[in-house]
Amino acid sequence: MKKIKIGLIGFGTVGAGVVKVLNEKRASLKASTGLDLEIVRICVKHISSKRPVEVAKDVLTSSIDEVLYDKQIDIVVELIGGIQPAKEIIMEALRQGKHVVTANKALLAECGAEIFGLSQKLRLAVGFEASVGGGIPIIRSLREGFIANKIDLIYGILNGTSNFILSEMSEHGTQFKDALLYAQKLGYAEKDPSFDVGGIDSAHKLSILALLGFGVFAAQDSIYTEGITDIEQSDIDYASENGYAIKLLAIAKRRKEGVELRVHPTLIPKTHLLANVGDVYNAIFVRGDLVGDNLFYGKGAGSLPTASSVVSDLVSVAAGIAAGVIPCITPVAGTASAVCDMSDIRSRYYVRFTVVDKPGVLSKISGILGNHDISIATVTQKEIKSEKPVPIVMMSHEARESDMAAALRIIDELDVIKSKTVCVRVEE
C-alpha cells in the first residue's frame, strides 16, 4: 500500500482538526480507500505552544523549508491563511513538485490565476474544497456534479458570523452592536470583525464560486462589497412586515453582457429556502440550466467541518498519486465572462429615509425618485408622536443601480434628511 506523506503548514483551529481526524481515522480511511495518509511534518510558529491534539515531538518544526524541501512529502497543506507568506509557500511547494491542499479563500480570490496557472503548467493538483462553505461539498459539486450545466445563478450565505448576527437581530430583536458582542463572546466573531461583517470574506468565497460557475477570475476589489453594519433592527422589522428576511448574500448572476458579482445585505422572501438558514450555518443556492434550483446547506466553518473538506481533498489527491495521474483538474477560466459594472444592475430596492416630520417631505423625496426613473411600489410612514426624526420606508419597483445611487445622493443632501438613507437590494 502506497503511503502518502503530508506536510502541514499552520496548526491553528483547522490544522488541529486535520491532525485530529487523521490521528483517529487513518486506519479506517486506509481500509475504505486503500490509501495511507501520514502527516510527517507540521510547521508551526512556536514549537513549545500547547496543542489541543497530540503529535509526535519530531513531527513539529518551525522551519518552512523542512516541509518545502523534504523530498518525501507528496502533499503540502497550507492552513495559515492570508496572502503572504501563504502565496510564496504554495508557489514554492508547486515548484518543488508537491501537490497542494488549501483552505485559503483570500489567497485564491486574489492570486488564483497565478496559483492555478502554475499548478496546471506543472500538472499538479490544488485542492480547495475547504475554502468555501466549510464542510459543504460545494466545490466538488460545481466542478464535477454540475459539469454539464451552464450555471445561471449562485446565491450564497457564505459568512457564518454575519448570518449569526442577522439571525440574532431577527429572532430576538437584538441590536447589531449587541449581536456582534454576543457573537464575539461565543467565539463566532473575531476581535476585529471587519472582514466578516464588512462582506470581504463573502466576496473572497464568491470569487472562488464565480471561477467555477462562470469561468471568471475576479479579485475582491472587482466585486461590489457591502457589509451588514448599516442594518438596524427597524430594517429587519420593516422587511419582516413586508414578508422579507434580510440576509448577507453573495450573488453571482449570468447576464448577456457578463456576470454580476456582488455581496450585500439583501431582502429575500421569507418563503425562500435561504431565508430559513439561521445561526452560523452557510447555504449555497445554485441554478443550473439542466438541474434547475439546488441548495447546499451545512456548517460553513469550524475545526472539524473544515477538516472534513481538507481530508476529502487529501484523499482525492492521494488517489491520483497512487494511480499515477494528475489527481484533479484545476479550474480553467475558459469561458471567461466579463464582470458587469455594478452601476448597470437592475434590482428592486428597500429604502429607509430618516426625515423631519413636516409637510411636503414625502412629495420632495418621491419627486426626486421619479426624476430618476424610480417608481415606488409601497410606502410606509407610521405615526410617531415625538419631535425626533421619523422613518419613511419605501419598496421600489425594479430600477437601475446608477439611477438609485444618483437619486440618493441628491436626497441625502436635503436638509429634511437627518441620517444617511439605508438602501437594501431585493431578490425575489
Next chain:
Amino acid sequence: MKKIKIGLIGFGTVGAGVVKVLNEKRASLKASTGLDLEIVRICVKHISSKRPVEVAKDVLTSSIDEVLYDKQIDIVVELIGGIQPAKEIIMEALRQGKHVVTANKALLAECGAEIFGLSQKLRLAVGFEASVGGGIPIIRSLREGFIANKIDLIYGILNGTSNFILSEMSEHGTQFKDALLYAQKLGYAEKDPSFDVGGIDSAHKLSILALLGFGVFAAQDSIYTEGITDIEQSDIDYASENGYAIKLLAIAKRRKEGVELRVHPTLIPKTHLLANVGDVYNAIFVRGDLVGDNLFYGKGAGSLPTASSVVSDLVSVAAGIAAGVIPCITPVAGTASAVCDMSDIRSRYYVRFTVVDKPGVLSKISGILGNHDISIATVTQKEIKSEKPVPIVMMSHEARESDMAAALRIIDELDVIKSKTVCVRVEE
C-alpha cells in the same frame, strides 16, 4: 484528444435528456474537460417511434448485442429500469470490459452486491449518481466529500410524487385521492402509482444511500416500507396544529447494534428544513460526525436533471479511461453494519383512533396503551355533534415499536373502534 464512445440502452425520458445534453454540449464539454463524448449506438424497442430529440438514423438499433458486443464502445449507459433484462445487460457489459453508468435504483437496491462485486473484480466503473435524487450530487458527496465522516443519520425526501401529493394536501386541503389524480394529470405520477405512493421507490433509493453511508447491502424487502395512502387530510391538520408537517421520509440511522432502515410517513417539526421542501423536490439531510448537519435540495426527477447526473458520471468515467486508470472506486460494504429489527426501534408516535363517542372509550384505550408501556404526551378529542364515529388523536412519548404494534392490535379489535387506527412515527 481521446474520443470516448458510448452505447445507450433505453431512449425514454432520461435517455432523451442524455442525448439532448450531449447533442448540445459535446463541444463545450470537450473544451472544459478535454474529453470527447460520442454516443455511437442507441438501443431502442421500436426503431421507427417518434423521438423528442434528433439522432442519426444509423445510431439506432433494436439489438442489444449491437451495443454489448461492439468493441469500440467504452461505456454502456443503462436507462431501461427494472430488474430484468437490465441486470443481465449490465453484467454482460461488464464481462465485455465496458464501464457502466445507470440510473436504475431498483436494480442497484436488489442486486447491488452482485453488480458491484463483478465491477470490482474486473476493475471497471459503475456510475450511479442519477439513481438517487435526480440532479442532486448526493452520491458524489457521500462517496467523496464526506469520505472522512462516520455518517450517523440520513433523512431523505426521495420521492417527488409523494412529496407533491403531501404538499398539495397540506397547502390546499386536498384529499389524498384528488391530489393523486392531480399529480397524474401533471405527469408527476404514473398510471399505477403504487411504487411511488407505496414507498417502494424511496426504499430502493434508501438502500443505495445506506450502502454509501453505512456500508450495508439492504434489499428493499429488508427495509420497513410504508407509503402515504393511509394519510388523511385530518392527520395533516392535527399534525399542523401541533407544529408538525407530515413527510414521506426514508430514514437511515446508526445505532449501536446496527443501522435502522425505514420508509414511512413521518411527523417532523415545521421548523425543520425538510418540512419546507415542497412540490416535487427532493431533499436529503445527512449528519456526519465531522460535518454535522448538511442538507442537499434539488429536483429529484425529470429528464434534464437526471441527464445532468448521467453526464457527470460519463465525464468522471471518461476522464479515468483517458488517464488509463479505474475511473471510480465502486462502493464496498466494508463496514457492513447489520440492519436493525423494526420491532426494536423507539419512536414517538402520532395516533388517530376512530371511535364511537361514548363514555369509557378513552379510558379503555389509554389503559391498553399503559399496559404496553406507552405513555401519552397529549390527547385531542374535539366535540363533534353527530352520531358518526369521532377521532381521538394522541401523541405518545417515546415507546418501542413492538409495544405500539401489540397495543394497536388489541385496540383495533375493540368494538368501539370503527376504522383501522392510523399511526405515524415522529422524528424531532
